[in-house]
Amino acid sequence: MTPLFEVRGLHLSLPNLNEKPLFGPAPRVHILRGLDLDLPEGQVTGIVGESGSGKSTLGRCLIRLLEPTGGSVTFAGTDITHLGPQALRPFRRDLQMIFQDPMSSLNPRHRIRDIIAGPLRVNGVENADARALDALDRVQLGRRFADRYPHQLSGGQRQRVGIARGIALGPRFILADEIVSGLDVSTQAQIIALLEELVADMNLTMAFISHDLSVIRRLCQRVIVMKAGEIVEAGETAQVFAAPQHPYTAELKSAIPLPEIDDSWLHDRPREAGDVQ
Amino acid sequence: MTAPVLSIEGLNARLGRSGPRILRDVSLSVAAGEVHGLVGESGAGKSMIGKAIAGLLPPAVRVHSGTIRLHGTDLAALSPGGRRKLVGERVAIIPQDPLTALNPCRRIGGQITDRLIHILGWERAKADARAAELLEEVAIRDPARVLRAYPHELSGGMRQRVLIAAAFAAEPELIIADECTTALDVTVQRQILRLIAEMQERHGTALLFVTHDMGVVAKICQSLSVLYQGKVVAQGGVERFFAQTPPHPYADALINATPRYDRPEESLLPVPQSVLDGLAREIAADDEAWEAHA
Numbered sequence: 330m331t332p333l334f335e336v337r338g339l340h341l342s343l344p345n346l347n348e349k350p351l352f353g354p355a356p357r358v359h360i361l362r363g364l365d366l367d368l369p370e371g372q373v374t375g376i377v378g379e380s381g382s383g384k385s386t387l388g389r390c391l392i393r394l395l396e397p398t399g400g401s402v403t404f405a406g407t408d409i410t411h412l413g414p415q416a417l418r419p420f421r422r423d424l425q426m427i428f429q430d431p432m433s434s435l436n437p438r439h440r441i442r443d444i445i446a447g448p449l450r451v452n453g454v455e456n457a458d459a460r461a462l463d464a465l466d467r468v469q470l471g472r473r474f475a476d477r478y479p480h481q482l483s484g485g486q487r488q489r490v491g492i493a494r495g496i497a498l499g500p501r502f503i504l505a506d507e508i509v510s511g512l513d514v515s516t517q518a519q520i521i522a523l524l525e526e527l528v529a530d531m532n533l534t535m536a537f538i539s540h541d542l543s544v545i546r547r548l549c550q551r552v553i554v555m556k557a558g559e560i561v562e563a564g565e566t567a568q569v570f571a572a573p574q575h576p577y578t579a580e581l582k583s584a585i586p587l588p589e590i591d592d593s594w595l596h597d598r599p600r601e602a603g604d605v606q
Numbered sequence: 607m608t609a610p611v612l613s614i615e616g617l618n619a620r621l622g623r624s625g626p627r628i629l630r631d632v633s634l635s636v637a638a639g640e641v642h643g644l645v646g647e648s649g650a651g652k653s654m655i656g657k658a659i660a661g662l663l664p665p666a667v668r669v670h671s672g673t674i675r676l677h678g679t680d681l682a683a684l685s686p687g688g689r690r691k692l693v694g695e696r697v698a699i700i701p702q703d704p705l706t707a708l709n710p711c712r713r714i715g716g717q718i719t720d721r722l723i724h725i726l727g728w729e730r731a732k733a734d735a736r737a738a739e740l741l742e743e744v745a746i747r748d749p750a751r752v753l754r755a756y757p758h759e760l761s762g763g764m765r766q767r768v769l770i771a772a773a774f775a776a777e778p779e780l781i782i783a784d785e786c787t788t789a790l791d792v793t794v795q796r797q798i799l800r801l802i803a804e805m806q807e808r809h810g811t812a813l814l815f816v817t818h819d820m821g822v823v824a825k826i827c828q829s830l831s832v833l834y835q836g837k838v839v840a841q842g843g844v845e846r847f848f849a850q851t852p853p854h855p856y857a858d859a860l861i862n863a864t865p866r867y868d869r870p871e872e873s874l875l876p877v878p879q880s881v882l883d884g885l886a887r888e889i890a891a892d893d894e895a896w897e898a899h900a
Contacts, residue, residue: 594796
């Protein structure tokens with residue numbers, strides 16, 4: 330089966346304006362340094378790494394909110410690396426995104442029904458309103474929320490609205506960027522359960538960006554570990570967890586505080602490279 | 607036995623005169639050298655307790671009854687000035703967001719020495735030397751440079767270290783850490799928690815650790831209060847909470863909601879409806895008793 334996304338030698342650099350000489354071009358900062366990856370259709374792939382590792386930038390290159398400076402991104406057989414805004418339009422409805430902070434990504438002056446129907450109307454879908462209500466049902470929020478405003482909802486409910494907007498167009502791919510990081514543990518658990526259901530029901534392909542390996546272990550079939558703009562490890566989640574190949578993956582794993590008492594977690598120095606359990 | 611550093615008894619607070627109750631008869635105490643966890647979901651009132659101690663409650667929140675004692679001194683019995691002085695000298699806070707807690711227009715050095723100079727009346731030179739010493743203690747490599755830097759020049763982890771240094775600067779007896787690692791990456795979180803624990807042990811400080819992460823609680827706390835809608839539903843040593851049968855089903859549910867990579871299918875479980883129903887009954891009974899009493 331061909332993967333939904335094929336990424337080869339993906340490179341992104343930006344001019345470093347802090348270091349720009351008075352004359353002449355600014356030196357480049359390399360954010361992504363030649364990434365190769367495939368995202369198989371119908372699977373959830375986790376992208377993990379610390380802040381600044383380039384995981385969000387990779388996500389934004391996939392859905393072409395950013396244009397890579399090198400390499401190629403192929404979506405469902407079409408090379409979309411350098412398509413212009415017009416050429417990208419037909420792909421937009423297939424490539425959707427859910428954001429980290431639902432408060433700042435939902436327009437505070439729009440009702441929930443309009444927030445969800447917005448992308449439907451822009452794409453000229455008929456019965457946008459009815460389909461927005463369907464999307465509300467799918468995220469188990471209930472239609473009574475349709476006429477409320479974002480500030481009247483709790484954090485978990487707002488994130489459900491963000492998800493409803495993401496799935497309303499029936500996309501093939503969803504980029505979820507740290508979407509449970511700002512939530513309480515119990516709300517986080519509900520949102521993860523919802524995502525699992527949606528992925529199964531709608532045959533979604535998803536890239537799930539997170540700094541929390543525990544969440545990724547639960548939700549994702551595959552995982553990509555990033556550090557400093559490079560992929561240090563990639564593979565089946567279960568396998569990566571059972572036997573991390575890269576010391577950085579092992580470090581990420583051991584840094585997670587499991588809810589059980591263990592004095593050594595706090596007092597031991599991190600394990601040496603390669604010394605995994 | 608010596609008196610605990612912090613002891614709160616029967617603290618009740620509500621929004622305005624007749625608004626919703628925010629704290630329901632909260633009692634807890636923290637001894638010197640102890641780390642006490644304060645756990646709950648957002649809106650449970652855990653930050654309110656920290657604010658009540660520091661005297662930083664929003665104006666709309668009214669304390670109805672209860673006492674807060676620092677080393678036996680009832681804070682309510684002091685004049686506002688006397689209270690500020692006592693709390694300023696003995697209590698420090700490590701806030702959640704290191705970027706908003708630091709003044710972006712001022713250099714780091716001055717922000718650490720503020721408390722030493724203005725509250726404790728130290729000489730500037732002595733305070734500056736102490737600030738440099740503290741930055742070294744929190745494992746900042748180039749203290750001289752960091753003292754002169756502005757907050758935006760430092761990474762999130764560095765800023766959090768600076769705030770820890772500032773908190774320990776005047777040897778407080780009590781530190782309130784309010785979700786101070788929530789915004790950090792796991793690897794940085796581990797470093798910071800380790801640092802807080804080391805500093806706390808070395809200085810014998812009492813630490814009130816506000817968090818929603820039962821994983822973090824298991825690693826750093828010795829005792830724990832679980833809050834739900836302003837009520838302490840369970841309290842005790844951490845061992846009891848992480849034993850086979852935790853003291854309260856809600857505590858158990860919070861532990862089961864915490865993601866864990868070693869048992870992916872048995873973690874990240876939403877709080878069961880039966881537990882929520884039980885909590886709702888507890889809160890209703892509490893309200894009834896309160897109304898009857900009033």
